[in-house]
Amino acid sequence: MSVVVVGSVAYDGVETPHGRVDRMLGGACTYISLASSYFAKTKIVAVVGDDFAKEDEQFLADRGIDLEGLEHVPGKTFFWAGVYSADMNDRTTLRTDLNVFADFHPKLPANYLQTPYLILGNIQPSLQRNVREQMNGLRLAGGDTMNYWINDYRAELLETIRQWDFLLINDAEARLLSGENNLKRAAAKIFQMGPQTLVIKRGEYGAILFRPDGHFIVPGYLLEEVFDPTGAGDCFAGGFIGYLAEKGFDLKTGHINAKEISRAVIYGSVMGSFCCEKFGVDRFRTLTRAEIDARFNEFRAFTEF
Amino acid sequence: MSVVVVGSVAYDGVETPHGRVDRMLGGACTYISLASSYFAKTKIVAVVGDDFAKEDEQFLADRGIDLEGLEHVPGKTFFWAGVYSADMNDRTTLRTDLNVFADFHPKLPANYLQTPYLILGNIQPSLQRNVREQMNGLRLAGGDTMNYWINDYRAELLETIRQWDFLLINDAEARLLSGENNLKRAAAKIFQMGPQTLVIKRGEYGAILFRPDGHFIVPGYLLEEVFDPTGAGDCFAGGFIGYLAEKGFDLKTGHINAKEISRAVIYGSVMGSFCCEKFGVDRFRTLTRAEIDARFNEFRAFTEF
Numbered sequence: 001m002s003v004v005v006v007g008s009v010a011y012d013g014v015e016t017p018h019g020r021v022d023r024m025l026g027g028a029c030t031y032i033s034l035a036s037s038y039f040a041k042t043k044i045v046a047v048v049g050d051d052f053a054k055e056d057e058q059f060l061a062d063r064g065i066d067l068e069g070l071e072h073v074p075g076k077t078f079f080w081a082g083v084y085s086a087d088m089n090d091r092t093t094l095r096t097d098l099n100v101f102a103d104f105h106p107k108l109p110a111n112y113l114q115t116p117y118l119i120l121g122n123i124q125p126s127l128q129r130n131v132r133e134q135m136n137g138l139r140l141a142g143g144d145t146m147n148y149w150i151n152d153y154r155a156e157l158l159e160t161i162r163q164w165d166f167l168l169i170n171d172a173e174a175r176l177l178s179g180e181n182n183l184k185r186a187a188a189k190i191f192q193m194g195p196q197t198l199v200i201k202r203g204e205y206g207a208i209l210f211r212p213d214g215h216f217i218v219p220g221y222l223l224e225e226v227f228d229p230t231g232a233g234d235c236f237a238g239g240f241i242g243y244l245a246e247k248g249f250d251l252k253t254g255h256i257n258a259k260e261i262s263r264a265v266i267y268g269s270v271m272g273s274f275c276c277e278k279f280g281v282d283r284f285r286t287l288t289r290a291e292i293d294a295r296f297n298e299f300r301a302f303t304e305f
Numbered sequence: 306m307s308v309v310v311v312g313s314v315a316y317d318g319v320e321t322p323h324g325r326v327d328r329m330l331g332g333a334c335t336y337i338s339l340a341s342s343y344f345a346k347t348k349i350v351a352v353v354g355d356d357f358a359k360e361d362e363q364f365l366a367d368r369g370i371d372l373e374g375l376e377h378v379p380g381k382t383f384f385w386a387g388v389y390s391a392d393m394n395d396r397t398t399l400r401t402d403l404n405v406f407a408d409f410h411p412k413l414p415a416n417y418l419q420t421p422y423l424i425l426g427n428i429q430p431s432l433q434r435n436v437r438e439q440m441n442g443l444r445l446a447g448g449d450t451m452n453y454w455i456n457d458y459r460a461e462l463l464e465t466i467r468q469w470d471f472l473l474i475n476d477a478e479a480r481l482l483s484g485e486n487n488l489k490r491a492a493a494k495i496f497q498m499g500p501q502t503l504v505i506k507r508g509e510y511g512a513i514l515f516r517p518d519g520h521f522i523v524p525g526y527l528l529e530e531v532f533d534p535t536g537a538g539d540c541f542a543g544g545f546i547g548y549l550a551e552k553g554f555d556l557k558t559g560h561i562n563a564k565e566i567s568r569a570v571i572y573g574s575v576m577g578s579f580c581c582e583k584f585g586v587d588r589f590r591t592l593t594r595a596e597i598d599a600r601f602n603e604f605r606a607f608t609e610f
Contacts, residue, residue: 265610
């Protein structure tokens with residue numbers, strides 16, 4: 001079954017201890033949809049400027065991504081630049097030029113409206129809500145957010161996530177949103193806000209899946225080299241939703257094994273780990289589904305006891 | 306089979322966001338042996354002053370711990386005091402009075418010498434080596450160390466751990482010892498130093514077991530309240546060695562399933578998690594083996610997929 005992904009398509013400038021790239025394809029929607037495309041038909045909703053390169057569009061199309069919802073407007077594509085710390089656990093934003101993204105109002109093509117899976121990248125909550133409300137027959141909807149919206153648009157954000165089945169955020173965001181330092185208690189508070197599936201991303205330490213009936217924890221994959229962590233969290237999201245769409249998972253009827261949600265978290269972790277192996281989206285130029293499944297099996301091998 | 310534990314028996318003053326205790330039983334040897342005592346006959350080698358309380362000695366004896374190697378000398382028992390940060394991931398030492406521990410020279414009672422399992426708490430490497438060399442017929446020996454010895458006693462430490470089967474340290478120590486930031490590469494370097502079993506403790510994020518033939522990762526147990534993390538790493542060590550001793554594991558002949566070492570890491574994690582539930586050693590006043598095994602099964606439930 002297919003997935004709609006909404007968010008930013010951007011150009012990024014990134015510096016890590018392994019090197020520097022001044023301008024490369026990036027953005028949450030790009031990473032989510034690339035990861036999701038290995039599992040399910042993926043349709044994007046995003047905006048780019050007239051500087052958006054034909055070869056970048058072709059790269060997404062070659063992965064089978066439906067670009068009907070990729071709007072082209074005059075002006076420049078969203079540009080972000082940042083530099084990572086030596087251990088790559090912190091990053092400093094050097095530049096954020098919203099450009100055409102400043103006026104982004106997601107427009108859903110008619111043939112997207114019946115898509116059963118929806119994932120909303122980190123954009124203004126009211127825009128996320130507007131998309132969610134246009135969709136019919138959703139089996140599963142959710143997304144990401146960030147500290148800026150949690151702090152300064154709290155009411156709007158709460159109104160938005162109330163309709164979500166799942167929320168994918170990092171540990172600092174979970175603490176900020178819930179006001180609880182302890183993650184178990186943070187999860188209990190977030191369940192009261194709407195989403196009954198909460199995935200907390202912990203970077204190199206893995207992820208925790210919280211559901212009202214229990215939790216599942218996966219450690220992070222040990223890479224020998226992390227070249228560039230940009231987009232890893234979004235690739236996690238893409239692997240997560242993509243796998244659930246591939247399985248046809250339906251939260252409302254819950255007709256498949258609950259362990260499948262844990263497996264979706266593993267596939268998310270797998271996609272996030274591959275993302276870090278090269279700069280930007282480069283790993284996805286060669287990555288195969290066989291490599292993905294092999295790494296899924298590695299996760300089983302190093303966590304089983 | 307039985308275990309010899311060498312290290313500090315101390316009094317601690319601890320302040321955490323949950324409260325403050327000015328003086329309570331502590332020390333690496335105390336925590337390791339309490340945890341180990343649930344699995345195997347445990348014999349300690351340590352020194353205390355004439356202020357060491359009868360009830361504290363009785364508490365250890367009640368757990369079946371052999372105290373023949375607990376030396377009593379005139380003077381005061383080692384005292385340490387520290388305060389934890391709000392999230393309890395950092396702590397500041399307020400006071401370290403070595404007292405009788407300054408002249409600690411571990412003396413092994415004759416009937417300890419044939420014990421098959423040895424774990425050396427964090428003390429001066431030359432003392433650790435001296436103990437190791439007195440023992441006959443060891444099946445498994447190893448221990449802990451810290452940044453002070455890694456930095457200022459490096460040659461002595463390397464000479465010591467060359468004879469160890471396992472090394473149990475935290476991630477910062479592994480990086481310092483190996484000079485590698487990446488943990489996989491750190492492990493490869495440490496294998497060359499001697500120990501072929503390396504357990505890296507990551508606090509709330511769990512632990513990684515490295516062996517030349519692969520690795521195993523366990524996430525940390527999610528507690529709703531961490532009252533006092535003091536001793537958690539030592540309890541991990543005690544659960545680890547205790548379980549291997551219970552199973553009669555022999556690294557040289559390797560006669561039991563390699564998965565048993567992973568299970569020892571789980572039992573270590575279980576004991577570390579219980580330790581945090583009350584101040585100091587208090588959780589061990591009521592803890593039962595049935596509770597330990599139940600939590601082991603919880604680890605399986607929240608990591609299986």
